[in-house]
C-alpha cells in the first residue's frame with residue numbers, strides 16, 4: 412500500500428514540476444508575468460524597523476544623544492521641523508508591537524540597537540545598564556514568542572559625542588569605537604542573537620550624511636566626504652566580522668553580515684554599449700562600492716577609473732577615492748557570512764558626461780543620468796517607483812558578481828503619502844505581490860535567498876521627510892499621544908503569503924486537496940478491510956491495489972488535462 416501511494420505521489424509531483432518549469436520559462440520572456448509557486452521550506456518571513464525611527468524616548472533612562480537627535484533639533488533640517496523625540500513610542504510599547512508581530516505570524520523581526528542608548532558617549536568605559544536591559548528584554552520577549560531577532564548594530568544613530576569630538580565617520584578612530592560597541596553587543600546578547608548586521612544601508616550614511624548633507628550629521632563635503640566615510644565604514648565592518656570570527660563564533664555560532672541598499676540600473680538603450688556601461692557604473696557606485704571590497708577585495712574598477720580620472724583632471728595628486736593596502740584587501744575580503752539586501756526601486760540609466768573642472772561630486776563622478784518611465788506606479792515617496800522585474804535582475808547580478816552569496820532581503824516595501832483613513836493600501840499589496848514574486852523567480856534562477864523582510868512594521872519617522880511618508884503595515888496615529896496602531900489591508904495580504912509560504916497555484920491546491928482526500932478514503936477502506944476481515948486472501952489485496960492504481964491513473968490523466 413505504502414509504496415503504491417508513494418509512487419503515485421512522485422508521478423503527481425513530477426507532473427507539477429514539469430508544468431512549473433514551463434510557467435517559469437514564460438516569466439523570462441515576459442517580465443511582468445506572474446509565477447505561481449512556493450518558497451523553499453524554512454524560508455524566513457519577517458518585517459523590520461530601526462531604533463531612531465520608532466523608539467522615541469530620545470533622552471530617557473540615561474540614553475545619550477545621537478547625531479539624529481542633534482540634527483532634528485536643528486530647525487530647517489527636517490520636513491515641518493519634525494523630530495524622532497517620541498516617534499512611535501516604541502521604547503514603551505515593546506509588548507504591543509510583539510503582539511502585532513504575532514498577528515502577522517512572522518518568523519523574524521529585524522531591529523536595530525541604538526548605540527548611544529547603551530553607550531551614551533560612544534565609548535566602552537561608560538555603559539548605560541538600563542539601555543542594555545531594554546534590548547535584553549526585547550530580545551527575550553521576541554524569543555519567547557518564537558520570533559527570531561535579526562539585529563542591526565548601526566542604523567544611522569551615531570553617538571553625538573563621537574561626531575562632535577572626532578568628526579564621526581570622517582575619522583579613522585571610529586573603527587575601534589565601533590568595534591568596542593559591537594563586542595559589547597556580542598557579549599551581552601550574542602548567546603541569543605544569531606543574525607547580526609553591522610551596518611544598515613551604509614550608502615545612505617555616507618552619501619546623505621557627508622556628501623549632500625540631507626541626513627545627519629548634515630555635512631556637505633562634496634566629492635570627498637562620502638568616500639572617506641564609506642572607507643572607514645567598510646574597515647569597521649571587516650574589523651567587527653574578524654572580532655566575531657576570532658572571539659565569539661566558536662561559542663555563539665551566529666552569522667555576521669552587512670545590509671546594503673541599492674536600486675537596479677537598467678540601460679535605457681539595451682543596444683548602446685555606452686548605456687550598458689553607464690548602468691553597470693550605477694550599480695557599482697551604489698552596491699559595488701561596499702560589496703566589491705567585501706566579496707572581491709577592492710573597490711570596483713569602474714569607481715577607481717572614474718573617480719581617479721576626474722581627480723587627476725582636477726589637478727589632484729591622488730584620487731578622491733581612498734585606496735586599500737594589500738593587507739587591508741586581504742583582511743576585508745570574505746568578511747560577510749550573508750549579504751543583506753535592501754531594495755526599493757529601479758532606474759533607467761544613460762551615459763552623460765560631466766565636465767570635470769566643476770566642483771567635485773560623487774554624482775558627477777559617475778558620468779550618468781537616471782531616468783524613469785512615467786508609466787511606472789509611484790504611490791508614495793517621489794523616488795520610489797514600483798518596478799518589480801528590477802529586483803530579479805539585481806538578485807541575479809549579485810549571484811554572478813559575488814559568487815552566489817547567502818542573501819537575506821533586509822528591506823523592501825513602499826510608502827504612501829496620502830492620509831488613507833480607510834487603511835486601504837491596495838498599491839502596497841500590488842507592490843509586495845510583484846516584488847516577492849520576483850524573489851521567487853530569482854530563487855528558481857539559482858539565487859540563494861533565505862529570508863525576506865518587508866519594510867516596515869509601523870509607520871515611523873522617515874528621516875528628513877519627517878512623518879510625511881508612511882511605510883508601515885500598521886498605521887500609527889502620531890497626533891494621538893498614545894500613538895495607537897491600526898492594521899492596513901496589507902496586513903492580511905502578507906499574513907496569507909506567510910501562511911502559504913508564497914503563491915501556491917490555486918488550481919494545484921485544488922488538485923492536491925482532491926488527491927489527498929482520495930488517498931485518505933482508500934486507506935480508510937483498506938484499514939477497515941484489514942481489521943474487519945479475518946481472511947485477507949491473496950486475491951483481495953492485490954485486487955484492491957490494482958484498483959487503486961487504476962483510479963490514480965485516471966485521476967492523474969484528468970488532472971494533467973485540466974492543468975495544461
Ligand SMILES: *[C@@H]1O[C@H](CO)[C@@H](O)[C@H](O)[C@H]1NC(C)=O
Nearest residue numbers: 485486487488490491492493
Ligand atoms: C522650521 O523652523 C524654521 C526655523 O526656525 C522656520 O523658519 C520654519 O518656518 C519652521 N517650519 C515649520 C513648518 O514650522
Ligand SMILES: *[C@@H]1O[C@H](CO)[C@@H](O)[C@H](O)[C@H]1NC(C)=O
Nearest residue numbers: 540543544547548551599603
Ligand atoms: C539578559 O537575559 C538573559 C536571559 O534571560 C539573562 O540570562 C541575562 O542575565 C540578562 N542580562 C541582562 C544584562 O539583563
Ligand SMILES: *[C@@H]1O[C@H](CO)[C@@H](O)[C@H](O)[C@H]1NC(C)=O
Nearest residue numbers: 576577578581582583584585
Ligand atoms: C580623530 O580622532 C582622534 C581621536 O581618536 C583625534 O585625536 C583626532 O583629532 C581626530 N581627527 C580629526 C580630523 O578630527
Ligand SMILES: *[C@@H]1O[C@H](CO)[C@@H](O)[C@H](O)[C@H]1NC(C)=O
Nearest residue numbers: 653656657658660661744745
Ligand atoms: C575565522 O576563525 C577560524 C577559527 O578560529 C579561523 O580558522 C579562520 O582562519 C578565521 N577566518 C579568517 C578569515 O580569519
